[in-house]
Amino acid sequence: MPAFTKTLFFRQGLLRKPARLNLAAMLVAAAVLVAISASLLPAMCVLALLLGSVVGFFSGRFPWLGVASPVAVFSLLGAGIFSGVTILGAQINFIDVMLLPALAFALLRAARRHQALTYPKAAFILIVAWVGLMVATGIYHGNSPELLRNELHTMSFLPLAFVWAALEIRRRRDLWLMLCTIGIVVTLAGVKSTIVSFFVTHYPRGESYIWQALTPYAGSIGGSRTMLNGADLMFVVVVPILVAVALFAPRCRTSFWLLASSPFVIMGLLFSMTRTHWAAAIASMLLTLCLGLLKSGGQTLRAGLVLSATAVIVIVLIAPLSTGGIKDFGGLMADRLVPTDITGAQNIDMRHREADRMLEAAREHLLLGNGFGASIDFNDEFGNGFTTHTGHNGMAWLFFKSGIAGLILFYLAIAVTLKDSFQLYRRTHDWVYEIALLGTGIALVVVIAMSPLSNRLPTLEGAYFVGLAMVIPRLVKSLNDEKTRGAGYTDTIGSKEQA
16 A cells, blocks of 8 residues: 555544544435435535535544645636525635535634634734725725625635634644645646646547536637646646755655656646746746755755756657647747737737736725725727726736735735745754745745736635745744644654655
8 A cells, every 4th residue: 555545544543443433424424415405405516515524524633634625626626616506696616615614624623622823923914904904995995896705705715724724734744744735636637737638639629628628718829728727826836845845855755756746737837838837937946946955955956957857858758748749749839938919919018008007096096005896997909998807917906906005014924924934944954844834935935926927816726825825934833832842742754764
């Protein structure tokens, strides 16, 4: 049996007799729930409730599972899937229904053990104030209630992420397995992207429709493009985490499988045909390797060579399988790298017009912004009208929504997080913490740095990941303090070879 599976199921006692009885009882209860609810609720809603109940139940023994479950849903199923339920005119997302039982289990466990939250106090207060500012100004300006509600729903995933992680991640082992789970589900998303790209390329459109439907935003923009709604950002942010794993846990058995599957992460990046994401992934890899010199020394060069060789092998040998050949793949890459009528000046001009209009609207409410629910109208060079409430430029979006005050609150929260991350990274000598701090810290830097070209913050997956990245330094500090005190500290990860 693989070491990872053995670790999950036997070392933590899932298959002991009491646990088997609990599992049997849960399955009976689930069958009753399905029988009752199937005639009352849409199938997607029932599926979400069942999935959330299973995640919530198993999170009692595997706390990292619940925290990583939204990333799995975003990466493998997609963000914003409709559950089939509408309340007061609002369409309820699949992830919302799933979170109800999963969070209920987590809150009950926290209440039972009288657990105090270990949230990052300064960053938490700043982010809550930032979100509250945009809600208040949106209501004050009389913005669209539907848009306001939708944007508040999206940005609530940011504080949700680090409160949930603060509740559940209470051991060093949980932190490590949470990162591993994120790496695994993003790898599976890369497999999905490869399959979709293969069938869309090799079969007529009529026969490939079902595969195309797996990725709602797939389309032809300068060539075949497979974009997985919810997973594209995760392909970028997981790169520095994998590089950190290569630097600090090269002999860890779990990390071996993570790194062995990394070609599929590269595949997902390539098939998205998103130039900003390509540049962000390369920059994050180089930055992680440079900062790795502070700790890993010669291992940095070896890790860089291995990762670079892996990328080259993927591009030369594997990627053409999903595009028809090396010539076809090279043509697709060239179409994205060389400006065309669609991807060149016309595209840039439209984004400039969008950003200029957003900045113009921001100057009307310079100090506090326009708030949630605000939108802008603008025309392209041909006079075609467009309306947006998000936009491509993340900095212009921040300024438009929250004004100068909001910019200060948000970037101060990010600055506090990064300061704590890299101070702890320089002091710690624990490989799990080094991976968590460096990998997520660089990923957070990259998400913020690429926002002027690819605004992923006002998305469910973007908000949730930023929340996770912000809680990591506080979790590491809390776990270190608990280990120092020796009070209730248990951990089953030892050396790199034992993990």
